[in-house]
Amino acid sequence: MKLYIYQHCPFCLRVLLLRGLKKLDLPVQVVLENDVETPTRLVGRKKVPILQKADGSAMPESMDIVRYLDAQFAPPILTTAERPEIDAWSERASGLIFRLAVPRITRGDFAELATPEARAAYIEREIRAFGDLETLLAATPELLAELAPLLAELDAMIPAPDSEFGESDIRLFPLLVMLSIVKDVRLPPALATWYNALLERSGLDDFSAQAQ
Ligand SMILES: N[C@@H](CCC(=O)N[C@@H](CS)C(=O)NCC(=O)O)C(=O)O
Structure with missing residues (x-):
């Protein structure tokens, strides 16, 4: 495979x-x-x-x-029912998270952007989806102000890191990885605990080393 x-x-x-x-x-x-x-x-x-x-x-x-x-591949790890409130949050916040992360990703160090042609193709794709990326970057303070109350809301409903795992967790985690490329984002405490536990258990690196 x-x-x-x-x-x-x-x-x-x-x-x-x-x-x-x-x-x-x-x-x-x-x-x-x-x-x-x-x-x-x-x-x-x-x-x-x-x-x-x-x-x-x-x-x-x-x-x-x-x-x-x-x-x-046994044993299954997707053992808990979906969490509709977490899924609703992910749907509501994803547009904002993409607008913060995408302009930074276009400048980032990612293997799919390893050649000038590949980076140009990606930038073109994202301009088609989001419009002018410089304008988006310049809007960072307003976007961060919009994000803060959403993160506080999520913090209040995030499960304990040792609780059962399911598809809603799988959908949420990548949104927080995307946010890790945004320099001035700080996750509130319960959310940070949940996120860091998953990073550690999965052995994945997020994008914080190249936060901009
Ligand atoms: N519904 C698909 C969405 C996959 C998707 O949109 N992938 C994007 C990358 S984030 C892609 O490959 N885009 C390439 C393109 O549109 O040229 C899934 O869940 O796998």
Whole structure:
């Protein structure tokens, strides 16, 4: 089996989190942002993550891959029911988190941006999605002011780090990894405890070493 990803991609981070928590021996290949051929050959479109299975077939869609890998390799770790309040938070906050993280990711050190052509392709894709990235960066203080009460809300509902784990946790974690590239974000205490426990248990690095 092989997993195709971009390092910055929050959907890929869902699979990487599960892989890390379960200590799966699953090779990872980073696809360059301007490599249209590889993902299109595998799943007919330019989207990652993609899981290439042992029989050569390829599976797209992060949550399908997460569920497949969890079922395939015992013991399952997705054991708790979904947490609708956490999912609602993730949906509500993701646009804001993307607007803070994306302009910084375009300047970041990620393997999918290793060539000038790959970085240019990524920047073009994000400008199409978010408009002018310099304008977004300049809006950082307002975006951070919007984020603070949302983080406080999440802090009040975050589960204890040793409580059962489930799909809502898988969807939330990558949003906090994206926020780690934003220099002036401090997670409130319960949230920081939950996040750091998952980072440690999964062995993943977040983006804080290159926070801007
Ligand atoms: N619903 C998909 C979304 C995957 C997705 O949007 N991946 C982005 C990277 S974050 C992608 O590959 N975009 C490439 C492109 O649009 O060119 C999933 O959950 O796996």
